[in-house]
Amino acid sequence: MITVYGEGRGFRVAWLLEEMGLPYRLRPVDLLGGADDPEFLAVNPAGFIPAIVDGEVTMVESIAILEYLLARYGPSPLAPHAHDPAFPAYQQFLHLGEAGLAGPVNAVVATHILGPEPEWDNCTTRWALRTFESRRGLVARQLARSPFMAGEMFTAADISVTYALQLAERTGNAVPSEAERAYLARTTGRAAYGRAMDSCAATKAWVAAMAG
Numbered sequence: 001m002i003t004v005y006g007e008g009r010g011f012r013v014a015w016l017l018e019e020m021g022l023p024y025r026l027r028p029v030d031l032l033g034g035a036d037d038p039e040f041l042a043v044n045p046a047g048f049i050p051a052i053v054d055g056e057v058t059m060v061e062s063i064a065i066l067e068y069l070l071a072r073y074g075p076s077p078l079a080p081h082a083h084d085p086a087f088p089a090y091q092q093f094l095h096l097g098e099a100g101l102a103g104p105v106n107a108v109v110a111t112h113i114l115g116p117e118p119e120w121d122n123c124t125t126r127w128a129l130r131t132f133e134s135r136r137g138l139v140a141r142q143l144a145r146s147p148f149m150a151g152e153m154f155t156a157a158d159i160s161v162t163y164a165l166q167l168a169e170r171t172g173n174a175v176p177s178e179a180e181r182a183y184l185a186r187t188t189g190r191a192a193y194g195r196a197m198d199s200c201a202a203t204k205a206w207v208a209a210m211a212g
């Protein structure tokens with residue numbers, strides 16, 4: 001049984017596990033509560049989420065975890081083979097979803113959570129948002145060409161990018177374009193997305209609270 005520690009980007013992991021039909025349990029981690037959590041810190045002494053424990057394997061970094069699960073428990077249509085024409089775009093957008101999109105948004109979100117309001121607008125947060133927007137342009141270009149990041153088929157790259165676009169929208173850092181909205185409807189309309197949302201109680205509560 002795979003244990004997923006923490007939601008946030010752990011949602012990506014839960015979604016993939018649901019897509020692949022692999023059993024898992026979600027172990028909540030309260031990052032903001034500041035509570036001592038020795039069991040979690042023994043898994044990830046760096047104290048960030050998500051982390052997984054799969055038997056002898058302990059891992060962090062959501063995209064690396066997706067790649068691990070696909071490689072160890074695949075093959076899966078969610079990860080095109082290296083010689084598949086969809087592979088380069090798959091690999092690029094799988095990583096761009098974190099390195100180019102969600103990562104920069106993190107700088108803005110963390111500043112808002114941790115810093116006093118007069119410090120929210122600074123050169124680092126402005127840089128982070130410009131970085132996010134420029135990479136978002138690559139997503140827009142891809143959506144003008146194909147329904148999913150790697151082409152005609154839904155892949156783990158869409159799990160990565162969907163999470164990033166949702167993070168930016170939910171934290172008030174982006175308003176989805178019409179093409180992004182249609183894309184998000186395609187990706188989040190999947191049954192596995194709904195099951196992941198059901199198992200990620202904190203994410204579900206956050207989204208419900210936002211919907212009013």
Ligand SMILES: N[C@@H](CCC(=O)N[C@@H](CS)C(=O)NCC(=O)O)C(=O)O
Binds near residue numbers: 007010046047048060
């Ligand atoms: N690149 C990492 C980012 C992980 C990350 O920033 N996680 C956030 C919550 S989603 C977190 O734990 N922040 C608190 C911290 O970094 O101490 C990944 O994709 O897993």
